[in-house]
Amino acid sequence: MIVAKDVKQLDEALHEARLKNKTIGLVPTMGALHQGHLSLMEQAKKTCDILVVSIFVNPTQFGPGEDFESYPRQLEVDSKLAAEANCDVLFCPAEEVMYPDGPTQLVHVRQGADVLCGARRPGHFDGVATVVLKLLSLVGPHKAFFGQKDAQQLAIIKQLTKEFFLPVSIIGCPTVREEDGLAKSSRNVYLTPQERAMAPTLYNALQSAAQSGERQLKKLVSMVENELSILPIGSIDYVEAYEYPSLKSVDYVEGTVILAVAYQFSKARLIDHILIEFTNRNRGEA
Ligand code: PAF
Numbered sequence: 497m498i499v500a501k502d503v504k505q506l507d508e509a510l511h512e513a514r515l516k517n518k519t520i521g522l523v524p525t526m527g528a529l530h531q532g533h534l535s536l537m538e539q540a541k542k543t544c545d546i547l548v549v550s551i552f553v554n555p556t557q558f559g560p561g562e563d564f565e566s567y568p569r570q571l572e573v574d575s576k577l578a579a580e581a582n583c584d585v586l587f588c589p590a591e592e593v594m595y596p597d598g599p600t601q602l603v604h605v606r607q608g609a610d611v612l613c614g615a616r617r618p619g620h621f622d623g624v625a626t627v628v629l630k631l632l633s634l635v636g637p638h639k640a641f642f643g644q645k646d647a648q649q650l651a652i653i654k655q656l657t658k659e660f661f662l663p664v665s666i667i668g669c670p671t672v673r674e675e676d677g678l679a680k681s682s683r684n685v686y687l688t689p690q691e692r693a694m695a696p697t698l699y700n701a702l703q704s705a706a707q708s709g710e711r712q713l714k715k716l717v718s719m720v721e722n723e724l725s726i727l728p729i730g731s732i733d734y735v736e737a738y739e740y741p742s743l744k745s746v747d748y749v750e751g752t753v754i755l756a757v758a759y760q761f762s763k764a765r766l767i768d769h770i771l772i773e774f775t776n777r778n779r780g781e782a
Contacts, residue, residue, distance in 0.1 A: 497579045499586045502593050509585045518545035522637035527551040528568040528682035529577045532672040536641040537581040539669050548635050549578045550587040556599050557623030568682060594630055602626045605652055608743035612648050612736055612756050624649055625656050632664055640664055645671040645679050647754055647769050651741035679768050686764035694727055698757050702770040711749040713737040720757060733758035740771055749774040
């Protein structure tokens with residue numbers, strides 16, 4: 497595995513692959529690699545000749561008072577994990593490489609960023625879109641792999657690449673879960689043992705609402721809120737539902753809807769979601 501720390505080293509590492517027209521797959525991460533990231537790498541490795549993994553804790557997607565300073569940084573451990581996942585090039589630039597003049601230009605996301613996590617983290621998706629655009633420009637991958645767990649991020653990135661005519665396929669990969677249903681996340685390490693035991697309730701609540709057959713979004717949201725309100729620790733940040741991937745407000749499940757939750761434990765804020773589909777075929781059967 498080649499470790500590239502700046503643009504020159506990255507270009508050198510990819511020179512031969514580009515010359516030989518090899519397919520390049522990019523897995524962008526902020527490090528603290530876990531099973532979820534490894535499954536993205538596995539997917540990329542299956543469908544591309546060269547796997548590039550980037551590790552960069554991107555300052556522009558953190559708001560004031562968020563966990564930018566304390567975000568887990570463990571480059572040595574992560575390098576080992578990436579090498580074991582058969583990563584060909586590990587790109588781990590410093591802030592000066594990604595923002596040589598500081599963040600003087602940012603992409604502004606005008607649709608889909610004002611709901612769910614975007615509404616609570618103003619500017620977050622501008623930072624995400626900016627850094628993803630930079631990474632795609634630098635690496636020039638044929639495919640880039642993102643977790644479906646961050647469904648709002650995935651929808652925004654797909655729209656970004658469409659609107660900027662970027663020659664890359666954005667591949668959404670399924671959420672990796674613990675045996676009890678908790679979605680894997682770098683932030684799970686912040687859960688106390690008691691919180692960890694309660695955390696699967698998030699996905700259980702989403703699943704029971706989705707399986708209820710209810711089509712009114714307000715009622716689906718109430719079902720999840722009711723189930724979470726019995727948790728003795730933490731508080732609901734939001735339970736919301738929108739059409740997906742447009743993230744527009746709708747009243748009824750028609751096509752695909754995202755039912756999403758964010759829950760604040762003492763230190764960890766966890767997010768999860770479920771996609772609910774209602775097709776003409778379902779309607780015929782109902
Ligand atoms: O999902 C993440 O880890 C980050 O938002 C990403 C896509 C690597 C951009 O910094």
